[in-house]
Amino acid sequence: MRATSRAEGERRPGAGRSLRAKLAVLAGFIVAAVIALTTTVGFWLSDTTHEGMLDTELRSKTLGIARQLEGADADTVRAELEAFRRANPMTSIAVSSADDNTFIGDPVPVAGPYTRTPAGDAVSARSVSGERIVVRRTPNGLVVAAAQSEDPYGRVSGSRAAALLVVIGVGSLLAWISGALISAVGLTPVRRLHRELDTANESTGPRELPVEGDDEFAAVTASINTLINSLEDSKQRQAQLVADAGHELKTPLTSMRTNIELLMMLYNSGREDQISKEDRADLERDVLAQMEEMSILIGDLVNLARDESHETEPEDFRLDEVLEEALDRVRRRRPDVTFLFHADPWMIRGDRFAMGRAPINLIDNAAKWSPQGGTVRVSLKAAKRNAVLIVDDSGPGIPPEERAKVFERFYRAPESRAMPGSGLGLAIVKQVMDRHGATIVAEESDDGGARFRVVFPGRPPSEDAPVDDAEQQEMSSRVIPKKSYG
Numbered sequence: 001m002r003a004t005s006r007a008e009g010e011r012r013p014g015a016g017r018s019l020r021a022k023l024a025v026l027a028g029f030i031v032a033a034v035i036a037l038t039t040t041v042g043f044w045l046s047d048t049t050h051e052g053m054l055d056t057e058l059r060s061k062t063l064g065i066a067r068q069l070e071g072a073d074a075d076t077v078r079a080e081l082e083a084f085r086r087a088n089p090m091t092s093i094a095v096s097s098a099d100d101n102t103f104i105g106d107p108v109p110v111a112g113p114y115t116r117t118p119a120g121d122a123v124s125a126r127s128v129s130g131e132r133i134v135v136r137r138t139p140n141g142l143v144v145a146a147a148q149s150e151d152p153y154g155r156v157s158g159s160r161a162a163a164l165l166v167v168i169g170v171g172s173l174l175a176w177i178s179g180a181l182i183s184a185v186g187l188t189p190v191r192r193l194h195r196e197l198d199t200a201n202e203s204t205g206p207r208e209l210p211v212e213g214d215d216e217f218a219a220v221t222a223s224i225n226t227l228i229n230s231l232e233d234s235k236q237r238q239a240q241l242v243a244d245a246g247h248e249l250k251t252p253l254t255s256m257r258t259n260i261e262l263l264m265m266l267y268n269s270g271r272e273d274q275i276s277k278e279d280r281a282d283l284e285r286d287v288l289a290q291m292e293e294m295s296i297l298i299g300d301l302v303n304l305a306r307d308e309s310h311e312t313e314p315e316d317f318r319l320d321e322v323l324e325e326a327l328d329r330v331r332r333r334r335p336d337v338t339f340l341f342h343a344d345p346w347m348i349r350g351d352r353f354a355m356g357r358a359p360i361n362l363i364d365n366a367a368k369w370s371p372q373g374g375t376v377r378v379s380l381k382a383a384k385r386n387a388v389l390i391v392d393d394s395g396p397g398i399p400p401e402e403r404a405k406v407f408e409r410f411y412r413a414p415e416s417r418a419m420p421g422s423g424l425g426l427a428i429v430k431q432v433m434d435r436h437g438a439t440i441v442a443e444e445s446d447d448g449g450a451r452f453r454v455v456f457p458g459r460p461p462s463e464d465a466p467v468d469d470a471e472q473q474e475m476s477s478r479v480i481p482k483k484s485y486g
């Protein structure tokens with residue numbers, strides 16, 4: 001697989017460069033856009049400033065002319081305009097008196113819109129054909145219009161074109177350099193992470209990647225390390241499960257094969273009369289028992305694998321009801337055992353199917369170790385924040401040094417070798433409890449048997465419909481006698 005991955009990586013050498021090129025283009029585009037926006041804003045501010053200066057100058061000139069020519073006759077107006085032209089050769093001027101709508105002076109287009117000044121004059125400022133025109137209309141009806149070229153010598157346009165060329169050239173160069181630098185610096189951690197992944201992929205065993213710094217790439221590396229550890233743990237658990245399953249299946253398969261071959265040999269050779277009916281019945285019982293043992297083992301393996309890989313949508317359910325259902329299933333298999341059951345109402349959130357299977361294994365284990373006429377006590381007591389399930393049996397109990405081992409896969413105490421079972425029942429219980437945030441421990445019961453104590457999270461069903469006291473008493477506390485199973 002490593003060689004295949006390596007070969008595929010070598011067949012795609014442009015993958016990294018493609019990302020680098022994309023980052024360079026993106027960074028260059030951003031830099032170019034910023035430069036273009038800045039240049040546009042600069043030119044706009046320059047035009048606005050130049051236009052404002054022209055307006056101020058023309059407003060001042062029209063105001064001076066209007067104050068000088070207020071109430072003057074036509075000859076005086078012409079003389080003043082001639083003097084104005086000599087002093088301001090770059091400015092066109094036109095005047096219309098209040099009594100005559102005819103303009104004297106230069107041809108200047110007069111139009112609005114007008115704005116009123118604090119002095120009462122109406123002033124209009126606009127641009128027409130490269131000229132800035134300001135028209136002032138006094139309250140007495142005198143109209144003064146002044147016009148001046150916005151760029152009389154073409155210097156502004158030439159300077160603007162030169163500046164634009166310089167900005168485009170320098171901006172393009174800066175955009176290219178910036179894009180290359182940003183992509184190179186930004187992809188350095190990615191290239192380093194790629195090298196570390198290749199090194200880890202070529203190593204013989206799992207290898208965590210070095211985490212450098214505390215930036216986003218460090219967080220990504222830490223997440224990859226978590227994934228590596230999770231995959232390695234899953235791999236080890238799967239390998240252990242396969243190895244343990246093969247080991248446990250080997251014994252009943254070998255025994256069953258031996259017995260079946262013996263029976264086949266006797267019948268095929270016509271010597272079936274050489275074995276007594278009792279011995280033949282024993283062989284047949286052994287084969288059936290071994291088949292039953294294999295069925296139990298395979299079923300437990302399937303359940304264990306399902307719990308490890310299958311994720312279901314969590315739901316709220318009543319734990320006391322699940323325990324009652326589990327007890328009903330176990331009691332049918334052991335009618336010679338008395339079951340004492342008490343359960344307070346309790347809500348838990350999780351996988352109801354898995355939680356229904358785990359108590360069956362737990363109660364079935366207690367029933368298996370209880371002798372004929374023994375008693376299995378199951379109680380669920382609720383508190384404010386958790387509920388405690390206690391399952392006691394009447395068996396020989398579990399030695400203190402083996403109480404932590406009983407939850408291991410395929411572990412079976414020496415005294416339980418002769419009893420049916422796969423050694424997975426309590427392992428499945430432990431796994432289901434861990435998934436639901438519950439804790440389970442093995443202890444000694446009051447009469448010397450085994451006790452399993454489970455602490456569940458959850459809450460009382462306070463939001464459920466209220467239950468009548470008599471009905472609640474009947475549901476949560478009941479003694480199941482032996483005769484009820486006969």
